[in-house]
Amino acid sequence: MTTSMLRTITFSKTRRNYITVLLLVIVRRRDNGWSEDLRHLFHQFMKKCEDGSWTYISEKEMLDLQKKASELSFQNVKPMKKKQFPSTLTRNFQEGLGFEYAMFYNKDERRIVCLFQGGPLLQGFPGLLHGGAIVTMVDYSISILSTKTIGFTMTAYINITYKRPIPIGSVVVINGQVDKIEERKVFLSSSVHSADEKTLYSEATSLFVQLNLEKSET
Amino acid sequence: MTTSMLRTITFSKTRRNYITVLLLVIVRRRDNGWSEDLRHLFHQFMKKCEDGSWTYISEKEMLDLQKKASELSFQNVKPMKKKQFPSTLTRNFQEGLGFEYAMFYNKDERRIVCLFQGGPLLQGFPGLLHGGAIVTMVDYSISILSTKTIGFTMTAYINITYKRPIPIGSVVVINGQVDKIEERKVFLSSSVHSADEKTLYSEATSLFVQLNLEKSET
Structure with missing residues (x-):
């Protein structure tokens, strides 16, 4: 083995390690666009995770869910090709300019909390904030909750009430909970509050239905 | 007047005309990311405008509405600075990758049609399509309708039912109508169909409330 070959191997190993570390950092948490308020709240909720009652839903877990979904076919809709826009709407903005959020899940209480900026x-x-952006984040949070509760689901209806407008850039807390499960139906309720819980911005009730999915043939 | 001065004037006039024409082209319609289906449907609806019953809501009219709104203050929220993200959520995507749409308004029937891809x-x-994207487009369409009916409004509630999923890239038609007006309240209903009207994707009922707005002091 020549020195040149050795150097190449060492280099690629270093590069691979570097990329792995980089990916882990990106995948673990995506917080470049987070305000001080959001960071502060995030650390408060991370402390709640210490006794095991709440768990942080990592970016990796979200990506795994999306990947798993992309391998399934639903109502003759072809799954998208690999690497072809694999993200959900909420991840398709430059950091800090669109949806910034972190979700926490409580399995025993069937609840989800989403910190949203x-x-x-x-x-x-x-x-x-556009009402559409608010309902998108509410819908997405409770869809994660219903999926973690009974498997992949889709929204059947969502009834949302807007009590007060949310200023751009402020941090709010979305609380979601499972109210009832009837076979393939999951009924959920949710609210959007200010971080100090003093202001109620929105409330929603919704029904999610478990999907009949088959492995894609493609 | 020297030749040089004359040349400068001629040049700036030409440049100004060029910029005006360019702006008119951009403002008139934003259709670079439109599919053949959307273009076809757009031309069909433009024909409906010929007798004056329906009118096309141009990009310029939308921008004027947003500009007018940005000059007003609401519940102590400071309007955004000029040129600082003046767009609504639905205009913040690269052409063809996000919301592509054209809206038509029928004043006498208090109806709106939005062609959406x-x-x-x-x-x-x-x-x-994300359910959040669908409800965003529905909400935005009927907010334009309610605003054109009684002035600036904000969504109080929206109840949306998803009957069938909408594949990415397909063209759908959103129909919105005013059902009832009670003082500052506008009740609206809407539906999302396929272009051939054979498939019903979504239905929604909603309440919009007219805003008490004051001229901003800033």
């Missing part, structure tokens, strides 16, 4: 690209009325 | 960045379940 909506960026300027999610604007509706000037200076305020 | 959702791109790959609006993905929820792999290959399908």
Whole structure:
């Protein structure tokens, strides 16, 4: 084995390790666009995870869910090709400008908490979050909860009430809980509060239905 | 007046005209990311406008509405600075990858039609539009209708039912209508169909409330 070959092997190993570490950092948490408020709240919730009652849903777990879903076919819709826009809507914005969030799951209580900071690209009325962005984040949070409760589900209905507008950039807390399960149906309720819980922004009730999925043939 | 000065004036006039024409082209319609289906449907609806019953809501009209809204203050929320993300959520994607749409308004019948093509960045379940993207487009369409009916409004509630999933890239038609007006309240219903009207994807009922707005002091 020549020195040159050795150097190449050493280099690629180093490079691979570097990429692995980089990926782990990216996958573990995506917090470059997070405000101080969101970071602070995140650390508070991480402490709640210490006794095992709550668990943080990592970016890796989210990606694994999406990957698993992409291997299934549903109502003759072809899954997207690998590497072809594998992300959900909430991950398709530059960091800090769109949806910034972290989710926590309580298995025993069938609850989910989503810390959410909506960026300027999610604007509706000037200076305020678009109602569509709020319901998107609520829907996504409770879809994760229903999926973790009974497997892949899809929204059948969502009834959302907007009590107060949410200013762009502020951090809010989405609480979701399973109210009832009837065979393939999961009924859920959710709310959107300010971080100090003093302001109620939105409330929603919804029904999610478990999917009949088959392994894709493609 | 020297030749040099004359040349400068001629040049700036030409440049100004060029910029005006360019802006008019951009503002008039934003259709670079439109599929053949959407273009075809758009032309069909443009024909409906010929007798004056329906009018196309141009990009310029949308921008004017957003500009007008940005000059108003609401519940102590400061309007955003000029040129600082003036767009609504639905305009913050690269052409063809996010929300592509055209809206038509019928004043006498208090109805709106939105031709909508959702791109790959609006993905929820792999290959399908995110429910949040669908309700965003429905909410936005009927908010334009309610605003054109009684002035600036905000969503109080929206109850949306998802009957069938919408594949990424397909063109759907959102129909919205005013059902009832009670002082500052506008009750609206809406549906999302396939272009051939054979498939019903979603239905929604909602309440929009007229805003008490004051001219911003900033």
